[in-house]
Amino acid sequence: MGLASSQDRPVAWGILSTARIGGALVAGARESSAAGIVAVGSRSAASARAFADAHGIARAHDSYEALLADPDVEAIYVPLPNGMHVDWTIRALQAGKHVLCEKPMDRRPERVAEAFDAAEQAGLVLSEAFMWxxxxxxxxxxxxxxxxxxxxxxxxxxxxxxxxxxxxxxxxxxxxxxxxxxxxxxxxxxxxxxxxxxxxxxxxxxxxxxxxxxxxxxxxxxxxxxxxxxxxxxxxxxxxxxxxxxxxxxxxxxxxxxxxxxxxxxxxxxxxxxxxxxxxxxVNSYRLELDDVSAAIREGRAPLLGREDALGQxxxxxxxxxxxxxxxxxxxx
Ligand SMILES: NC(=O)c1ccc[n+]([C@@H]2O[C@H](COP(=O)([O-])OP(=O)(O)OC[C@H]3O[C@@H](n4cnc5c(N)ncnc54)[C@H](OP(=O)(O)O)[C@@H]3O)[C@@H](O)[C@H]2O)c1
CATH class of the missing domain: 3.30.360.10 (Dihydrodipicolinate Reductase; domain 2)
Structure with a gap:
């Protein structure tokens, strides 16, 4: 039996924070063959550990910075409070990670444009998480x-x-x-x-x-x-x-x-x-969302929801x- 090529591997995702909605994404990932959740990062080491244990996630980081520095993480899910979405999306992109950012990405179109500019400069996928x-x-x-x-x-x-x-x-x-x-x-x-x-x-x-x-x-x-x-x-x-x-x-x-x-x-x-x-x-919409963004990452194509949709929002x-x-x-x- 040959080894699966790196293109076939599920995308390794990290969750930025222990937000409640993170549990729904983990459940979606469990049904996905395209995505796996490998790490979580929190402002608190204890919260990260508790979230990782509750959801069967291998690694718990005691800061958002440590999660972004994890070399095994390819993509970051950003379920932070709305006002923190774009700053941390840009930081994740600058750390070389693809990003799925929770809705609404931001209420200021210029900030949404800034996030997509950062993704395009880095050649990384960015999508707004409207699972519906x-x-x-x-x-x-x-x-x-x-x-x-x-x-x-x-x-x-x-x-x-x-x-x-x-x-x-x-x-x-x-x-x-x-x-x-x-x-x-x-x-x-x-x-x-x-x-x-x-x-x-x-x-x-x-x-x-x-x-x-x-x-x-x-x-x-x-x-x-x-x-x-x-x-x-x-x-x-x-x-x-x-x-x-x-x-x-x-x-x-x-x-x-x-x-x-x-x-x-x-x-x-x-x-x-x-x-x-x-x-x-x-069907689990979170699984479909993860499947789409993970396939976009592996295939080098645009996700269903990209720059124009996020700017329109x-x-x-x-x-x-x-x-x-x-x-x-x-x-x-
Ligand atoms: N797509 C959907 O179905 C769906 C559903 C619900 C929510 N959402 C979106 O997901 C995002 C999070 O919503 P949520 O209800 O899951 O939020 P939540 O449970 O309140 O979690 C937000 C997390 O952000 C971190 N955080 C960092 N700075 C914070 C601050 N100053 N105050 C509070 N928390 C802070 C905390 O994680 P640490 O303590 O671990 O750092 C906290 O657990 C929102 O943008 C929301 O619109 C989407």
């Missing part, structure tokens, strides 16, 4: 829209909210770029952009700000080329809701679980016909916050 974009349910939605299943897309409605029980959470920390739009509304932005198949031209928005200074609730209106309109809403102080509805000239498609994709299914209603439910086999989020602050409709970009 990798799920077959999402791919089916786009395929249905492309096939004209509901005619021309005219209206989009996207929601993501949940009641945030904790008083202390990175999501409520203004200095770390918390906020409902950053945490969950960014999925609605991603969903509206995907369904429209374009970038928004103008947006307006209203927010409700909490005592810590972050948006607890946001409603936004996005205008895309071709008179396509989208409404998005998100929140931390309301009941849990996940929904994506795309309305066309001849029907509509509704996804009741668009972001987590735990119970994937699309309901397609065409004018004058019975509603059709398109069932989708549940940041430009829209930035415009929504500007619109809310100015109580006005503003151009995107």
């Amino acid at each position: 974009r990798h799920n077959p349910q999402t791919l089916r939605l786009r395929a249905l829209l492309d096939s004209g299943a509901i005619g021309d897309v005219r209206l989009i409605r996207a929601s993501f909210s949940f009641p945030l029980a904790a008083d202390v959470d990175v999501r409520l920390d203004a200095a770390l770029d918390g906020g409902a739009l950053m945490d969950v509304g960014c999925y609605c932005v991603s969903g509206a952009r995907l369904a429209a198949g374009a970038e928004p031209e103008r947006v307006s928005a209203q927010t409700v700000t909490g005592p810590s200074g972050v948006d607890l609730r946001l409603c936004g209106l996005l205008r895309f080329p071709g008179d396509v309109l989208a409404t998005i809403d998100c929140g931390f102080d309301v009941a849990a809701r996940d929904e994506l509805e795309v309305v066309g000239s001849d029907g509509r498609i509704v996804l009741a679980d668009p972001w987590h994709c735990r119970a994937p299914a699309l309901v397609v209603e065409r004018s004058g016909a019975e509603a059709e439910v398109v069932e989708i086999e549940p 940041a430009r829209t989020i930035d415009a929504l916050y500007r619109a809310a602050a100015e109580d006005a409709s503003v151009p995107v970009g």
